[in-house]
Amino acid sequence: MNKAMANPRDAYGETLAEIGDKYPNIVVLDADLSKSTKTILFAKKYPQRFFEMGIAEANMISTAAGLASTGKIAFASTFAVFATGRVYDQIRMDVAYSQANVKVFATHGGISVGKDGASHQMIEDIALMRVLPNMTVITPSDAPQTKRLVELMAQTPGPMYARVGRANAPIIYTKEDLASLQLGKGLVPREGDDVTIIACGTMVDQALDAYTRLKDKGITARIVDMHTIKPLDTALILDCVKHTNAILTAEEHSIIGGLGSAVSEVLAEHASSIPFYRIGVRDMFCESGEPEELLDKYELSAPHIVTAAQHLLKH
Amino acid sequence: MAKQQAFLKELDLIAVKIRTHIIEMLYRAKSGHPGGSLSAVEAMVALYFHHMHINPKNPKDPDRDRFILSKGHAAPTLYAILAELGYFHTDELLYLRQINHMLQGHPVCTHIPGVEASTGSLGHGLSFGNGVALAGNLDKKTYRVYVLLGDGETDEGQIWEAAAAASHYKLDNLCALLDRNYLQIDGNTEDVMKLESIRRRWEAFGWNVIEVNGHNIGEIIDALLLASDHKHQPTIIILNTVKGKGVSFMENNIDFHGVAPNEMEYKLAMKELAEQQRALEAAE
Numbered sequence: 001m002n003k004a005m006a007n008p009r010d011a012y013g014e015t016l017a018e019i020g021d022k023y024p025n026i027v028v029l030d031a032d033l034s035k036s037t038k039t040i041l042f043a044k045k046y047p048q049r050f051f052e053m054g055i056a057e058a059n060m061i062s063t064a065a066g067l068a069s070t071g072k073i074a075f076a077s078t079f080a081v082f083a084t085g086r087v088y089d090q091i092r093m094d095v096a097y098s099q100a101n102v103k104v105f106a107t108h109g110g111i112s113v114g115k116d117g118a119s120h121q122m123i124e125d126i127a128l129m130r131v132l133p134n135m136t137v138i139t140p141s142d143a144p145q146t147k148r149l150v151e152l153m154a155q156t157p158g159p160m161y162a163r164v165g166r167a168n169a170p171i172i173y174t175k176e177d178l179a180s181l182q183l184g185k186g187l188v189p190r191e192g193d194d195v196t197i198i199a200c201g202t203m204v205d206q207a208l209d210a211y212t213r214l215k216d217k218g219i220t221a222r223i224v225d226m227h228t229i230k231p232l233d234t235a236l237i238l239d240c241v242k243h244t245n246a247i248l249t250a251e252e253h254s255i256i257g258g259l260g261s262a263v264s265e266v267l268a269e270h271a272s273s274i275p276f277y278r279i280g281v282r283d284m285f286c287e288s289g290e291p292e293e294l295l296d297k298y299e300l301s302a303p304h305i306v307t308a309a310q311h312l313l314k315h
Numbered sequence: 316m317a318k319q320q321a322f323l324k325e326l327d328l329i330a331v332k333i334r335t336h337i338i339e340m341l342y343r344a345k346s347g348h349p350g351g352s353l354s355a356v357e358a359m360v361a362l363y364f365h366h367m368h369i370n371p372k373n374p375k376d377p378d379r380d381r382f383i384l385s386k387g388h389a390a391p392t393l394y395a396i397l398a399e400l401g402y403f404h405t406d407e408l409l410y411l412r413q414i415n416h417m418l419q420g421h422p423v424c425t426h427i428p429g430v431e432a433s434t435g436s437l438g439h440g441l442s443f444g445n446g447v448a449l450a451g452n453l454d455k456k457t458y459r460v461y462v463l464l465g466d467g468e469t470d471e472g473q474i475w476e477a478a479a480a481a482s483h484y485k486l487d488n489l490c491a492l493l494d495r496n497y498l499q500i501d502g503n504t505e506d507v508m509k510l511e512s513i514r515r516r517w518e519a520f521g522w523n524v525i526e527v528n529g530h531n532i533g534e535i536i537d538a539l540l541l542a543s544d545h546k547h548q549p550t551i552i553i554l555n556t557v558k559g560k561g562v563s564f565m566e567n568n569i570d571f572h573g574v575a576p577n578e579m580e581y582k583l584a585m586k587e588l589a590e591q592q593r594a595l596e597a598a599e
Binding site for chain 1: 377423424425431432433434435436438439440442443444445446447448449450451453454472473476477479480483484
């Protein structure tokens with residue numbers, strides 16, 4: 001079965017260029033990666049409103065905050081490793097603490113970055129951004145959703161972090177599916193009664209694959225696309241506790257501090273004893289390789305989700 | 316000339332008043348940074364009480380000049396000035412660093428009228444100022460942006476990222492001021508991490524450099540005017556200053572970088588400042 005593919009990075013750059021007239025206050029900054037993050041699409045259309053900051057990410061983030069202080073909606077982009085870990089203090093002080101209207105939009109998140117290796121495979125960014133007060137954390141799962149989320153980011157004031165991967169992603173949603181998309185409200189692309197798989201970003205596609213494989217084994221899964229990790233859709237999680245028998249989380253991120261942690265915090269505070277497991281990178285740095293090879297080796301791919309679901313349901 | 320001297324005398328008196336506030340605030344707070352607060356007084360008085368176009372009644376006026384205190388530990392100086400200008404009541408100064416009160420240990424832009432940027436982690440302010448200056452150019456605004464840097468602060472790599480960017484974008488609506496007091500917590504700046512030749516460094520990054528006596532308000536005002544007229548390059552004014560200026564036993568004394576005066580020191584400092592005020596008032 002061939003799925004239609006599109007790149008969320010393209011969707012990001014195209015959307016910025018598309019909404020540039022509607023939001024004349026949008027400015028975009030990049031740190032010598034505009035061809036990869038696709039902010040170049042905005043730069044070509046609005047050269048005056050695009051600021052090339054060179055390989056100097058700390059300066060880029062604080063400059064974005066300065067621009068935002070005058071009423072601009074400042075999108076700042078680079079790879080997820082440089083957009084978070086490298087500039088943590090700048091985001092903490094100038095964006096989160098200052099409640100600046102800065103949208104840090106990162107690409108190349110997760111291990112499916114592939115051959116560049118662990119130096120470029122960001123698996124801690126969600127944890128780093130999630131812990132910051134005032135920060136909204138967003139992980140679009142396909143190109144159409146990325147487009148809608150970029151629009152929502154532009155129209156919603158406040159500090160935000162978003163991350164997409166490097167690779168093309170199968171198209172999951174139609175325009176109609178996304179018509180009522182809201183930040184902080186998870187989507188449920190598949191319904192099921194046995195197990196819930198709460199996934200984010202690139203892992204939503206793996207979860208959908210797992211859905212089909214589980215169905216073949218007579219297990220129905222509810223798939224949740226938790227595109228906003230903060231604020232987290234607690235009501236939806238509790239609904240999953242009520243209506244299914246186990247919960248799995250799936251993220252291209254460390255199992256520490258990301259989506260899985262966020263969901264487990266909700267479960268623990270609500271004294272839920274539902275069987276629960278986190279699919280993610282298990283507290284290690286990965287390595288160079290093809291994206292599919294890496295997702296298999298580090299046990300993130302659909303077959304691993306299936307095994308984990310079966311295991312949970314035997315409890 | 317006589318008229319000019321009159322307004323400079325007035326500004327010098329304001330500087331003494333600001334210093335008096337600083338000592339009072341730090342004594343009551345029982346913590347804070349006297350040295351770097353006192354060394355920056357004249358520069359900030361020249362900016363706020365003479366040079367900048369600001370409107371305390373409308374702190375968010377989109378056309379206002381901006382001042383960014385990158386060396387956030389000099390917060391008492393900024394707070395005292397903002398209070399004297401009417402951004403908030405001077406009573407607030409008595410509760411610096413106290414729980415349930417507005418004035419935080421370091422500046423916060425979300426809570427305190429007139430504060431442009433949240434600072435306290437060193438090295439960010441110049442980048443922030445660049446952003447404000449870029450927006451000014453984009454929106455064809457005539458406002459100017461001033462960023463006060465500590466000399467020790469320029470150990471931070473981000474300062475030099477920002478220095479390169481301001482020069483690259485020819486931000487002549489931006490003016491940095493460097494509080495060159497030669498002292499940072501661990502000692503003399505040249506022993507901790509050599510900065511000299513600081514003038515050549517900034518020149519090499521493409522900046523217009525002006526050097527003044529940082530405690531001579533007349534010199535500072537002249538430099539600010541020169542900076543405003545200088546085109547196609549950002550300007551940095553190197554303020555040669557004395558850490559702890561205005562309180563004899565705090566001057567050039569690194570022990571007063573981050574320690575508040577005790578009761579005896581407080582009384583001595585207030586006495587000295589009162590004497591300075593009387594001497595200024597008595598002067599022709």
